[in-house]
Amino acid sequence: MDEVKVYVGLDVHKESIAIAFAQAHTRDEPHFVGTTRYSVISLTKALAKLGAPSELSLCYEAGPCGYGLVRALQERGYHCEVIAPSRVARQPADRVKTDRRDALLLARLHRAGELTAVVIPEPADEAIRDLVRARDDAASDQRRVKQRLKSFLLRHGHAYTGKRWGPKHELFLSKVKFEDPAQHIVFTEYRLAVRFATERVERLVQALHDQTASWRWMPVIKGLMTLRSIDFISALTIVAEIGDLRRFPHPRDLMSYLGLVPSEHSSGNSTRRGGLTKTGNTHVRRILIEAAWNYRLPARIGESLQPRLEGQPQRIIDIAWKAQLRLCHRFRRLRARGLHQNKTCAAIARELSGFIRTYAQSRA
Incomplete structure (x- = not known):
């Protein structure tokens, strides 16, 4: 990469991107360029007015939009970093927060070298991570539906004292009866929810085994x-x-x-x-x-x-x-x-x- 002449701070949202820049090797205050819609084409058009891709160093805070923007910019020759939001120094007395101020702050700190970049995962690694988190979410949902079923049975005097969710527990559940049809419907729905949640976890675990068989890690x-x-x-x-x-x-x-x-x-x-x-x-x-x-x-x-x-x-x-x-x-x-x-x-x-x-x- 050539010598950086301009440091650019981007405040990225799902529909807009605020742009600010700071000249290198000076102490001049950063300047605000403006706001463009969330589009790589619109963003690169705005960045073209600041210099060539090799002369710019871009950064934006990590957020819910993921790493699609940084990968697209890197493919076009830009040096771009994703910053850890928790490491961005902010003044305690600063009680005004706008997209303009955030972009200016990023440009200033980026020029000073006071930002901490996060590691951008490879697309294949990110896909495995998403699958791992999906299994974790499914396991959390499974614990919740099991707890609902246990609480319902305890509330109506059908508590089970042995090891739950095994064959003996399933036999116990099959013998539970309620006189009121409404309560029996609730009981059946809770049992089905537990079964569906368990099957979902098993599917995701099997998918993890299949997808990671040839993974580099x-x-x-x-x-x-x-x-x-x-x-x-x-x-x-x-x-x-x-x-x-x-x-x-x-x-x-x-x-x-x-x-x-x-x-x-x-x-x-x-x-x-x-x-x-x-x-x-x-x-x-x-x-x-x-x-x-x-x-x-x-x-x-x-x-x-x-x-x-x-x-x-x-x-x-x-x-x-x-x-x-x-x-x-x-x-x-x-x-x-x-x-x-x-x-x-x-x-x-x-x-x-x-x-x-x-x-x-x-x-x-």
């Missing part, structure tokens, strides 16, 4: 599955959401990205640390928090983990076993100190993310 997924409590869905979620784990220079960077580090508000001699920052990717953070709970048990290679170790290099197996020994010991030690189990799980999840980054580095 499949070796990484199989490697992560050697870790305890990281099954296919968990490993797939981690890789689909984060992408190349090697883009984090240090494990601490991955921990911070996932929001697994404690917040802090220190000033002078006063040091105050709070709960987790909970920034970054919520999907992966939830997966790791749930996985951390399994390390409360002694270290062992069970029947569910043994098949996942077969065919993996010895160095990968060694990392997985080292992680299990350390995390199981640390879980017991933290609990023995009286630390709350939720805080213990957060600490274990933080260290587990470090081992995940170590594994990625071992493949480099």
Whole structure:
């Protein structure tokens, strides 16, 4: 790319794009160009008045419109970045927000180099990520409809005390009867909703297996599955959401990205640390928090983990076993100190993310 002469900030919405620019190598205030409709053709016509594509550096905040615009601009020779909205510095006293001001702010900060760009996934990787999130949404819907059915039965004195959703539970449901026809209709509709939701989850899980069979990140997924409590869905979620784990220079960077580090508000001699920052990717953070709970048990290679170790290099197996020994010991030690189990799980999840980054580095 040639030397950048103009930095352009775009405030993108589904129907319009506000454009502002700042001249490079100067301290002049940015200028507002105007607003155009959401169209690559209209946008490139407006950008042509500012200079050649090689002389412009564009940016806009990540939002619901996705990555279609940045890919279209890059195909036309523009250098364009998608910015993390949470990292855009805004003045606390600034209580006026307009498209014009947002575009001017982006242009100013882009020229100063104070913006943080997000990683733009490949179209194939984004498609897998969409499928992973669709399965996650389907699983959430399944939990909701199951809870509705359980609540309805409990309210009418038909509570089940055994293991739910197995053959015995289905036999129990088939024998439940209501005297009022209206209540029986409600009961039947809830049962059908549970069945449809379960079938939907199963279809999406099978689709994930089919679509990822030849995916370029499949070796990484199989490697992560050697870790305890990281099954296919968990490993797939981690890789689909984060992408190349090697883009984090240090494990601490991955921990911070996932929001697994404690917040802090220190000033002078006063040091105050709070709960987790909970920034970054919520999907992966939830997966790791749930996985951390399994390390409360002694270290062992069970029947569910043994098949996942077969065919993996010895160095990968060694990392997985080292992680299990350390995390199981640390879980017991933290609990023995009286630390709350939720805080213990957060600490274990933080260290587990470090081992995940170590594994990625071992493949480099």
